[in-house]
Amino acid sequence: MENRKPIRRNTVHPILIDIAFPITTPRLMIRNVMPGDGKAMHEVLEESWTDLCNWMEFTNHGLKSTDDTEKIIRENHARYILREDMMCAAFTHDGRLISMCGLHDPNWALRSFDIGYYVRSSEHNKGYATELANALTRFAFGALDANRVSISAASGNAASRRVIEKLEFGLESVTKFDAYLPDGSPTGHASYVRYDIESLPDLEVSWAN
Numbered sequence: 484m485e486n487r488k489p490i491r492r493n494t495v496h497p498i499l500i501d502i503a504f505p506i507t508t509p510r511l512m513i514r515n516v517m518p519g520d521g522k523a524m525h526e527v528l529e530e531s532w533t534d535l536c537n538w539m540e541f542t543n544h545g546l547k548s549t550d551d552t553e554k555i556i557r558e559n560h561a562r563y564i565l566r567e568d569m570m571c572a573a574f575t576h577d578g579r580l581i582s583m584c585g586l587h588d589p590n591w592a593l594r595s596f597d598i599g600y601y602v603r604s605s606e607h608n609k610g611y612a613t614e615l616a617n618a619l620t621r622f623a624f625g626a627l628d629a630n631r632v633s634i635s636a637a638s639g640n641a642a643s644r645r646v647i648e649k650l651e652f653g654l655e656s657v658t659k660f661d662a663y664l665p666d667g668s669p670t671g672h673a674s675y676v677r678y679d680i681e682s683l684p685d686l687e688v689s690w691a692n
């Protein structure tokens with residue numbers, strides 16, 4: 484706490500902030516979504532739909548067509564340019580899309596970001612979510628000058644909570660009820676936060692300069 488850098492209020496207009504994607508880790512390349520990603524994202528959604536329907540609110544709207552998925556990608560590309568959100572895609576080094584993830588709800592004045600992710604079902608339990616969330620956390624503090632990085636999971640989402648706990652985020656709050664899961668059952672959320680990268684598991688991560 485005592486050694487933490489002083490927290491400054493950001494005064495630069497967000498659209499002028501340069502963002503050093505892509506991020507490279509031993510197994511992944513992570514970058515903002517780009518026009519043309521829709522087809523691969525649609526394949527991931529199709530493959531993973533049953534798992535996603537357990538936890539992800541967007542599944543309430545049903546599985547979109549490839550074109551509608553490309554529309555979502557392009558809208559999010561535009562939001563990235565405006566620095567309103569940073570939806571990302573994580574690929575293996577041979578180009579296979581592994582995860583849709585991101586640094587969401589950026590508050591550029593506070594320099595706070597919220598990490599989100601899902602991993603394609605055929606790649607679960609191989610450490611990908613842990614690797615990409617570690618990388619996004621390091622990127623937020625190291626390249627975006629973050630003061631605060633959060634991750635939340637539905638209380639019963641044991642796999643996601645395990646990812647966050649492996650990364651030693653601190654538990655900040657647990658709500659009893661604040662949302663409905665896609666199946667209509669009520670849920671609370673566990674919210675975890677980091678104010679620095681202290682004790683974050685080692686990971687070789689680099690990004691563009």
Ligand SMILES: CC(C)(COP(=O)(O)OP(=O)(O)OC[C@H]1O[C@@H](n2cnc3c(N)ncnc32)[C@H](O)[C@@H]1OP(=O)(O)O)[C@@H](O)C(=O)NCCC(=O)NCCS
Binds near residue numbers: 535602606610637642
């Ligand atoms: C949550 C999710 C992203 C995890 O991705 P992943 O790449 O499989 O995660 P990792 O392999 O890095 O770590 C998963 C950990 O959870 C554990 N785990 C998996 N299923 C579990 C379960 N049902 N109960 C308890 N732990 C579980 C794994 O054993 C592993 O821990 P370990 O390394 O100690 O063995 C993935 O399951 C997913 O996409 N789920 C659907 C969407 C979702 O829930 N997104 C998160 C919303 S907050």
